[in-house]
Amino acid sequence: MKFTVVLHPEKDGGYSVSVPAFPGCYSQGETKEEALANIREAIELHLEVLKERGKSLPGEIVESVEVAV
Secondary structure, eight states, X not given: OOOXXXXXXXXXXXXXXXXXXSTTOEEEESSHHHHHHHHXXXXXXXXXXXXXXXXXXXXXXXXXXXXXX
């Protein structure tokens, strides 16, 4: 499965990362690669809990929106 993740550069360095499909699913890392590895693990754990509770796995529709700046 593929999910959209959003990397947020932190003022003091490193990144925090969130998953729009899973509100409350966050992680962080000192590098982009570490943050992505950590959020991958967080997503896997989240999916495992959903399965254990008999919940359906979410689908996600990703679209791009263009705005003038």
